[in-house]
Structure formats: structure tokens, C-alpha cells
Amino acid sequence: MARRQKQVEEEIPHSFFVRPQEKLLIDVIPELSGTRVICTSAGRAQFAVAYAQDKPDATVDCWFLDVFHKSQTEFRVSEEGQVPPNLKFHCQPDLPEQEADLVAFAFKKGGEAELTRDLMQQGYLRLVEGGRMVVSTDNDEDQWIHRELRELFPKVTRRPIRKQGTVYLATKVGPLKKVRDFDCEFAFRDRGRLIYAYSRPGVFSHRHIDPGARALINTMQVKPGMKFLDLGCGAGTVSLASAFSAEGVKVHAVDSNARAIQSLERGIARNEAPGITVVLDAEGASPESDTFDLALANPPYFSNYAIADLFLDTAHRALKPRAKVLIVTKTPNWFVERMPLWYADVEVTEANDYWIVTGRKRKEQIVDPDEPRRPRERY
Template identity: 30%
Template structure:
């Protein structure tokens, strides 16, 4: 199947232009899609809403480069602003999170008055979601099919005052000896409906002590920071940071639900956003970067951790793509370690961790062969994880009862001996 031409490179259909009435509000969309649309519409003072601060800044730069005047704002919910009889414009992106698209249409419906409308530009004629969504929330829906794309639009009718409905899920999670905690998650935030395995892998490794000042980079809905906050106690402090405004709102909601009062939230997309927190001011930095950015966000988190940690502070980053982050850690930290847990690599800086030498087969190391160990059962768990590595590197398993919430630590199995970077 031929890949459709991106909407960012297409001419705006005349049917879409004809459907626009009144003020224009653009809901999400990539910076290039929104820029292309507004450049061709030539409408003054459109409002563009984004969930993510990084995306919003990229959109501002794109609009400035095109000479387009528009207002760009970051929101956690689209219905937080009422737009009267405006036209909401959005895009049916290839792929993307289905639940977020449903939430976008639902919140869009409640953000306009009767007579307001929504217009959706679809890159293919066979979109399987938005035609039904618009009919479900708005009733009568107009569809204009073209050779390569589809334009849908619908108007909110008088008397349709259905109540708002939150699209969210609750889940329970427990780490170490902490009590189980309830978390609320919503579409548009990573790991919808569960504590992801990467966060759990990190939480089982990280050492957080009472009284610690902890920075949770890319906090998502806040699982890592909440468990860290329970451990730090009233004398400690947690700072949740994320570029996603909805994620930050959920972290605050979940922290309050867990009984935490010793925390703050910071909307941050780059190093400058963290400067007000103070350099070298944190005992612990936790980071679970997203994997879709090919390591670029992980690299930024490493740089931020190096700047924010106190001398002797502890840093833990979980990833399935350790190469890029490891290269940067090798330049910013004198030594660091790596532990395999739950199929993830946890890169860490922790001077109090006890390391044990791990014998290597030097001949296999020279030939770059893979070395395998027999499978071993984790103490205190039914889970079995094979120990294996390449280039002579062996990651040992650990007792997964330890981690955030444990005040004292027994020696942990670790990486290869005598190295500061795992290549």
C-alpha cells in the first residue's frame, strides 16, 4: 500500500475552507500540519491548542517562519476554554492513540456553543474512526470525499446538553514494601491504564532515602514520584516535571490522592525550564524517557540530571535503548553502572552501590561472542529472568523486593566489573 502524502505537504481542500465559520481554534496536530493549514487559510489570530510544551514551541517557530500570526497555548484539557460559535479544526493522524482522538472530539463538543462546529481533515478516504465519532457526538455529519483525502464537519445543535464525561482509567500499583496506591490516567499520557514495566524496573532499583529531594523527569502520571514521595516522608520533597500539561495535572492529582503534600510540579521542555529549581540541588533524579524519540530525550534527561544533582547525588534512568544515553553519561559522570531488570536497562550513578566482579571469558570478549549463563530464579519472586549479555557484559539479577521504599539495601547484583560505560 502506497504511503499517503502527509497533510503538511498537501493543498488545503476547498471544501474545508468553505466549512470554516467564525473564529478558528486548531486542536493539536503536528507543527508542520498546523503551519501548512493556517498558511493557506490566511485567517488572522487563530488559536492553536497543544497538550505538550515542546510541540507548542515547535509550532510557534514554524508559524513565525511562515509569517503566520496565531496564538499558541498549552492546556491539559480542551474544554478548559470555551470558544462560543467557533470552528474547531483538527487532523486525523495516521496511527496515534485512539482514546486520545475520542477524548479530543468529546472535549471539543463541550468547548463550543450551539452553532459552533468541528472540521476534521483526514489523510485517507477510508478513515475508520472520525466519521462515527462525529455522528456520535454531533449527530448529522457532512462528508466530502476527494481522490486522496476526506473532509468531515458537523455542527453542535441546540438543546444537546449532554453532561461531560471523563475518559480515564484507574489502576493500582505497588512497589517494594509500599502499600498499593491508586492512580488515575487519561489519554495522551504515556502508559494509559497501567504502571509501565520500565517505571517498575526503575522503581525496583532506585534507592530513595527519607528526607531526599527528588526530581522526577518526564513524570507521566506520577507513579515514580509518588512512590518516592512516600519514602522521603515529610522532610523530603518531590518535584514532578513533564512537557505534557495533562501529565503534570495527573501527577498532581495522584500525589494528592496518595496523601503527599511535599511536592511541586513544573512544566518543562528543556534545560532552561529547570533553572529556577537551582543547579546541584537534588539528592536523587529519576527518569523514564519515552522511546519514540530515538534517544534524544534520554540524552536531554542525562544532561539535566548532571546539572541538577548534588555532589554525590544518585541518578537512575531506565531505557531499552541505552547506547545514546550511555555515551553522554560517560562524558558527564566519572563512573556509572548498568543493571538489567524486567528486560530494561537501568543506567545509574550511585556511589553506595556495592559492586561484585563478574568473571568474563576473554577469548569470547575478543571475538564479540555472546556469553550466556544458566537461568536463575529471583529471590522472593516467581518471575524468572535469563541472564545474558554481549561483548562479555553480564547483567545480574536482583531481589525485586528492594527498591523505592526500602530504607536499607543489601548488595545488588550489577554490571561488569571495572568499567564506567557499557557499550
């Protein structure tokens, strides 16, 4: 067994970082035997690659919620060599639908609880009777995942590994008594209209309208026929409010999260909202250049402003000359310093516990030779 494990470890790519929970999954490959495999990744699909290489008769489907992570993984794996022919990458709202003999999850400490519950339930439903689930976390004191797994399986094997994390193994013995629904519909009011939105675990501001989105909605000035760009649309509350704010408004909403796109599409159908286009897009490539009257964004706080940088660049290309971008944030200083490279008339106004930073598109972007563009890598 030790010799087989060493062989598996030698076959995995080592030129990029293997996260602890991913490594824990790789370490148990010699104990696993499923031929129809569904898995997630905490990094760049190192477990999926290793399993596919070790068991060429198996089919391995590796799932990503974010299309950026999927595309980066495909690039990194292809850089290392040929992608195993029995390995496929997916970016979609839910795990692949097919039956599985093995489901493998790699979760990070402090991850989103509802998303973890949702995925483990989905994994259980896809397992055939007698199929196995293996779950890893980078928390060697974890008890929470153990409790959640015991809601699904009558018996769970727990293996804490000091300073690395914990591995769980369990076998499906029968159907679930009750399938939980983690999706949510919530309502908010704008300009006297009640608007309904959907959200799912893994979508920003699940179950309620985000206060930052509310600040954008309250700040934007809308005229009939305007064309809006909603960058990082999430569940789509800003897009939905924009669509109803004046006659003839058109909205182009983009997000890299497959569930966010699905949530907004459901919201459009629920409200019969006019004029909204929704695109899964991690690179800002989908909006047409020089066509939008207003760009709106609520950039995430992780990634060391790389995503905010991408939003500003995308908005600059997409906006008409002199058109405005509105950014909502709790940390305005970075935007005040950075935005003049793209925008003139940069201003900051307070909006409850947030700040709205606005700017007008310059004719040309100013290039700062002393500050190279931030990489797109998110983590």
C-alpha cells in the same frame, strides 16, 4: 472557489513541512466561515495561521497538549513573520473553554484512540448549535474516525482524497445525550502502601502503572531527606512512590505534557503526598543546579534519543557531584555509549523486561568534538 483556494495556499508559510492532514484542513478554508475558531495542529499551526490570515475578523485559538510543540510553533511562526493578531496559542490540559462556531482537528493515522475521542467530544461541547466541526486524517482509507463522529453528529460528510487522507465535515444540531468521562484513577502498591494515581488520554501509560516506572521504583535506594528529580514524570507514579519512600524526601517532577502535570497534581491531592513540586517544562530549565541526590527517568523511544539526550544533560546539571542518575530502558546500548560523556561508573542491570542504566555525575561534562549535540526538535 479554486482561485480562492490557491490564494489561501500561497499565503501559508512554506519554509517548513506541512503535514498531509494539516494541508487537507487548509484546502477546505474557502468553505468555512466560523468567526470563533478552536483548532489543533499536526505540525506548526499552518492551518491556524492560514485561517487567521484569510479571515482577520475571526479569533483563532490553536491548542497544544505539549509545551515543547507550542514553543516550537511560536518560534517558527514568528520566524516567518508577524503572528496574526487574531491568533493565540495555548498549552493546557483541555481545549479552550469558550464557545466556538468552528472546531478543526488534524489527526494522524494510528494516533491515540482515547485522546481522539476525548478531543472530538470536547470540540462538540464547545460548538454552538449550528457550528461546524472539520476533521482531517492522513489515512485515505479511514473508517474509524467516521464511526466516532457519527456517535456525535447525526450526519457526517466524508471526503477521502487518494494518497493524502480524509476530511470530515459535520454540523452540530443539538446537545449530546451522554458525555463520556475518559479520565482514570488507578492504584498501585509500594512498600506496603496503596498509592492512587490519576491519568488522562494523552498521558503516557494511561490507566495503569508502566512496567518501566515499576522497575525504577523497585530499584531506587532512598534515604531520609533525599532530593529527587523525576524527568518526564507522566502521571507521576515514580514521584508519588518517591515521596512516601522515606521521611523528609523532596521531589521535583517535570514534564512537557500539560495533562501529565495535571494528573500528578491530582495524585498529590488524592494521596496528600508531601514534598512534591510539579513544573511544566520542556527544556529542563526548572531544576536548580547541583542540588539533587538522585535523578530518575524513563525516556520515550521516539525522537531518535533527542529527549534522552536532554534528560541526561538536565540531570548532570541538577545533580550534586557524584550523585546518581537512573535510566530505565529496553535499549541500553545507546545509553552505555552516550552516558560516559556526563557520568562515571556507568553500569547496567536487568530488571524484568527492562534494563536500569546508572551513572554518577562527573565534575565536568566531557565534550566530544566529533559528535555535535542532538537538536531539540522532536519530530
